[in-house]
Amino acid sequence: MHRVCFTLRVKPDKIDEYKRVHEQVWPEMLEALTRHGWRNYSLFLRHDGLLIGYCETPDFEAAVEGMQREPINAKWQASVGHLFEALPEGAADKSMSPIEEVFHLA
Amino acid sequence: MHRVCFTLRVKPDKIDEYKRVHEQVWPEMLEALTRHGWRNYSLFLRHDGLLIGYCETPDFEAAVEGMQREPINAKWQASVGHLFEALPEGAADKSMSPIEEVFHLA
Numbered sequence: 001m002h003r004v005c006f007t008l009r010v011k012p013d014k015i016d017e018y019k020r021v022h023e024q025v026w027p028e029m030l031e032a033l034t035r036h037g038w039r040n041y042s043l044f045l046r047h048d049g050l051l052i053g054y055c056e057t058p059d060f061e062a063a064v065e066g067m068q069r070e071p072i073n074a075k076w077q078a079s080v081g082h083l084f085e086a087l088p089e090g091a092a093d094k095s096m097s098p099i100e101e102v103f104h105l106a
Numbered sequence: 107m108h109r110v111c112f113t114l115r116v117k118p119d120k121i122d123e124y125k126r127v128h129e130q131v132w133p134e135m136l137e138a139l140t141r142h143g144w145r146n147y148s149l150f151l152r153h154d155g156l157l158i159g160y161c162e163t164p165d166f167e168a169a170v171e172g173m174q175r176e177p178i179n180a181k182w183q184a185s186v187g188h189l190f191e192a193l194p195e196g197a198a199d200k201s202m203s204p205i206e207e208v209f210h211l212a
Contacts, residue, residue: 043209099156105146
């Protein structure tokens with residue numbers, strides 16, 4: 001398993017909406033994430049809009065690419081895209097650059 | 107277990123030193139962290155100095171307070187304090203404000 005961390009930016013005036021949407025992620029979306037190897041996946045949202053993702057997966061590139069072949073994910077990304085600050089790669093799920101892990105204690 | 111995420115800021119010109127120091131954290135420091143309930147503890151360091159901590163623990167407040175009673179931790183914090191941007195509470199281990207988790211998939 002690899003531990004992966006990435007950051008995105010939620011628009012400060014969309015923080016409440018972001019939280020609300022993520023209380024009820026579509027079951028088919030959750031099922032697809034699990035099927036593509038997303039484990040122990042958390043999203044943390046700081047008051048200023050900094051969004052931090054953490055997950056454990058055998059292969060993060062495969063986990064991201066797998067989701068990009070899922071029609072349900074295209075629908076999901078389209079429905080949440082307006083909540084993010086400008087995304088370098090045009091969609092949240094293409095803009096998750098892994099951040100270097102510099103310490104780990106099991 | 108609670109999942110906890112916090113952020114700190116490493117001075118951009120101290121990133122290499124921060125990484126080097128964290129490749130060889132003192133064994134007594136690791137032992138104390140484990141004894142006070144820090145599990146699956148990772149630090150991720152973004153190129154601009156954003157430091158993201160993630161850990162799992164039964165009680166984060168107790169985990170932090172437990173470390174603050176450890177003489178080895180006082181020595182550690184004194185040895186790494188100069189690597190951080192101004193810390194709101196004067197030391198890195200007192201400035202770890204948990205960020206709200208807004209989504210989790212097991």
